[in-house]
Amino acid sequence: MTIYTDSLTNLSRYKSDYYRIAVSATLPFELQHKMDAWFYDLSPSKSLTDKFERDELDINEYTDLYQKEMSATPAISNIKWIKDYSRRNDVVLLCYEPENMNKCHRHILKQLIENS
Numbered sequence: 001m002t003i004y005t006d007s008l009t010n011l012s013r014y015k016s017d018y019y020r021i022a023v024s025a026t027l028p029f030e031l032q033h034k035m036d037a038w039f040y041d042l043s044p045s046k047s048l049t050d051k052f053e054r055d056e057l058d059i060n061e062y063t064d065l066y067q068k069e070m071s072a073t074p075a076i077s078n079i080k081w082i083k084d085y086s087r088r089n090d091v092v093l094l095c096y097e098p099e100n101m102n103k104c105h106r107h108i109l110k111q112l113i114e115n116s
Contacts, residue, residue, distance in 0.1 A: 003082070003113060004092040005106040007099045019091045021082065023106055025049075035094075039078045043095070044105050045069055052103070063108050070112055083113050 006013065011034060014020050022035045025043040032038065044052075044066050052062045070079065082091060097104035 001086055001088060001090045003086050003110050004090065005099070005104075005110050006092055006094055008094045008096055010099060011094060014092050014094075017090060019085060019089050021091060021093055022095070023093050023109060024095045039082075041075050042070065042078055042105075042109055059103060062103075066105055066108055067112060070109070079109075079113050079116055083116055086113070 004014075004018070008022070008024070008031060011020070011031070020034070020036045022031070022038040022040075023042040025040050025046065027035070027038055027040070043049075044062075048057075048062070048065055048069065051057050057065070069075070082093075085091060093106045093109060095104055095106045097106070
């Protein structure tokens, strides 16, 4: 099956055919019940996000630091779980950034999952 990425604003595109996983640090209550899972530990740390948004890091530095953060537990077990689950089911990783923003961590996360 396939791992997709998208913005939470496009959540209505993904019905029960997809396993919907929020990978954001926060999630409004009204969206929580619409998710199949919420792995907030797969979001970048606030300090990493803040540095990237202030242009203190380029995309390569951000990617390297995010990957290091994801090498910690429980992120490792959640990455493994998503990889195993996606072998039999379509999965969509959802976060706040618009879909056309390739700088979002969900794209890096997708690569981490596929390469794990």
